[in-house]
Amino acid sequence: MNEAISITATVPAELNGQRLDKALAELFPDFSRTRLKEWITGACVSIDGEVVERPREKVLTGMEIAVEATLEAEERHKGEAIELDILYEDDDILVINKPAGLVVHPGAGKPDGTLLNALLHHFPAIDQVPRAGIIHRLDKDTTGLMVVAKTVPAQTHLVAAMQEREITREYEAVCNGLMTAGGMVDEPISRHPTKRTHMAVVAGGKPAVTHYRVVERFRAHTYLRLRLETGRTHQIRVHMAHVRHPLIGDSTYGGRPRPPKQASAEMLAGLRGFTRQALHATRLSLHHPISGEYMTWEAPTPPDMVELLAILRADRQQHLRDD
Template identity: 50%
Template sequence: MSQAQSSNSNTPETDFHIFDDSEEADNHTSEVTATRLSLQFQLDESYLGQRIDQVAALIWNDYSRERLKQWLKDGHLLVNGNSVKPKYKCEGDEVLTLNVELEAQTRSLPEDIPLNIIYEDDEILVINKPVGMVVHPGAGNSTGTLVNALLHHYPKSSELARAGLVHRIDKDTSGLLVVAKSLEAQFSLSKQLAKKSVYRIYDVVVYGNIIAGGTIDEPIKRHPVDRVKMTVLPGGKDAVTHYNVKERFQHFTRVQARLETGRTHQIRVHFSYIGYGLVGDQVYMPRVRLPAGSSELLADTLRGFKRQALHAAKLGLVHPKTGEDMMFEAPWPEDFAQLVDVLRTENKAY
């Protein structure tokens, strides 16, 4: 799995503000204000004999066919002012009207928080998340999260579950995240993740000497006693991590890990399980291990590195709309780069 491989998809859009009409057809008008969506379209003979749900999906390809079918069933999508079934065959002269109120999917509030945007278009947003930023609001973290920042940067994200998030990285893990800007993009990316076709590479620094690369294929579930932790246990969810050695030091190893699955704390749990805990991991390696004879600089660096040495460095996916293979990279943050530099000078291999 060296590249993402999945299908493309189209995208719906709504907004709390005025949404500019982007349709080119002369017989199409639209207006979107707040969460109310109002669309109208005059059919012509080119649509004769086609199912109404298929036609609606062609006309309003910002929205999924399944969503349009549900709107037909609920009476939000009318043909000549009448409710019809999704299998209704068009005569080619009908007027379609769509009126629906889209409920906000999040109660979080927008906040003007700077984002390090690696890439953005109408469908997706790729962000290099800094250390310390919580991805999604939760207990004790109702503000200052990535979701709050997304709602400010792109207000339409309020119409999406989890503001368009399709995956997460831990608060103290830095690096790349892709965010959907529409329902269809979110569906496509979620499907790619489920098919294990999203390419995710993490840079990691661990205690100990790993001799060669390999694969950790061990199930992960919530720890039965310490509910903060995850652990390897039979009956857990399948979890697969591939890794390669990139740089060896006397007492540490820098590796690159590729996720085939995306379980909570997966890399941290897997490497701890095989005896190579991550430097700085406060949960799975709570005590700093200082090599015998450590220099003052090395000791201070290790003691001062208070988050897991884990950085989401590369992200590969298929663009939800164009089908293009895309690969993104994020440089190491300053603390990670400094850690590696100190290991190179103060703990270099013989």
Template identity: 55%
Template sequence: MMHPDLEPDDYSDISESRVLTAPADVAGQRLDAALAQMLPDYSRSRLTSWIKDGLVTVDGQPALPKLKLWGGETLTVEIQANPDEVAFQAENIPLDVLYEDETIIVINKPAGLVVHPGSGNWSGTLLNGLLHHYPELKSVPRAGIVHRLDKDTSGLMVVARTLQAQTSLVQQLQARTVSRHYFAIAQGLVKRDGRVDAPIGRHPRERTKMAVVGTGKPAVTHYRVLERFSAHTLVECKLETGRTHQIRVHMAHVGHPLAADPVYGGRAKLFAPEIMLALEDFGRQALHAKKLSLVHPASGKTMTWKSPLPADFEGLLAALRVEAGADDVDDDDWDDDDDHDMELVYVRD
């Protein structure tokens, strides 16, 4: 079946059906060993994974790797491209480009878009879309991506269009001179502004999660209270470092996990019925990358971009304000205190 997200021309390299007849000299061998002999271009582990995934049939029936062959059987194998090859297929995925020049691209990533191909998401990613819209990125490592946002986090990302620009941006990230500000809705009433300096690494038991652990990498997050509701707080978070899930882990660490976070949100809490419904409709961690500042790799000018809150985030804020009896507030009323001496590129109202 053709992948629904791929153009027809992209699909030809992903899979093909191969029909083979087991020769007499494989008699008594396991299916996986026999296939390794019949298809020497593919590793035995890869062939075994295809068998387990039901991509190999023996006389029209799925089989286990340990099935013994006696020669003469008809084997049908659905050859799958290496995931790394599929990952770098160009796909016509719409991109919300806020700014571009010959050196960099600034994108407003929607929630739900995976940034880089990986396990379970080998296509349909931002990287695939970048390769379609900017074919020259095939010559830049990771298609120019220098930092990531979680799948369900929305907001600003910068992409390098040249190797020189990528090197500059990576150096800026390492030197912590790239400024990244996020808006987040935290559970509970955050009493005051704060700073979290706690190392982050893989969770010791749940390997799909991150956690504050002594053996982790250094991680620093600053947070500032913007608005309080009945049982939630809108905060602005500024990153010094860029660890995986950093804001989500750090805010949970200080007792204020992000609203609607399915991984770090903790035990389900009871709020007012209208808030419970709003959180259910929101369906993702309440986190948006709102502001990005960096030194342009070519011009040397410090530039800043701001992204308006997406509709679902605005809707959740509206529900929280109504329930708390607060007035509606324009998110741009919160003046930044570090925009001086910067070229401000504020795109799209």
């Protein structure tokens, strides 16, 4: 079944002078570049009220872009009976607490067994929504809160809210090293120049801003609370590595075990045994895409991070006694 969609966006300063097709890919990331280009050449896209059919057309800051198109059903994936931890659900959205190890969307090397497959099983009609309503992702081994749209109108509103930074996402993490105070990392992120699967701070990359504050300090590690202004791939992991405080367990970005001096066997085992990045999406706040009601959800610290924090506290307490 096909659906008519109507979406709009204002060109931000960072896209000034970009080609229309590239700007659309940034403004409407839930649609493939191929589909967006087809909409442009099919006279479905207008700029400031005038239809534009050239993908190479330049856009300028402040221009109003509108897309009026027919949304054909996405590539069919099968539903799978994968358990979901659903914190909230109504006719328009659902909020889940994603476990570690669950990939969000099928891709190369992972055609099934994903969150998308689980959503299709839980609510089959979601196959009419692009990407089964998934508007943002968590890395495979990051736990915590995600909002999913069950209808195209809900998705359209949520995507716009994400672009306007109206959805608040807060995380907790444990990083290597002692951080003395909170702060902000404002560094652009793009694909790593030589490592295809990695992201990196790159001059000329997409703007990325991460705020953080210290919750608790240990002998050689810091427990943090973080808030995203933007949502770049691997953003927190890249930014924390950039300031030389990679997350515990994040082997991709340098988070190998770094035990303090005279660490106990339990401490060493705990650090070596924590093999995922110590990152959890703990709080999510947004205006409901249909009712407009402001809503907030919280997901408790997962058991493996609770255990990790307990080991770090025990180590700190032991050495306070020894001193």
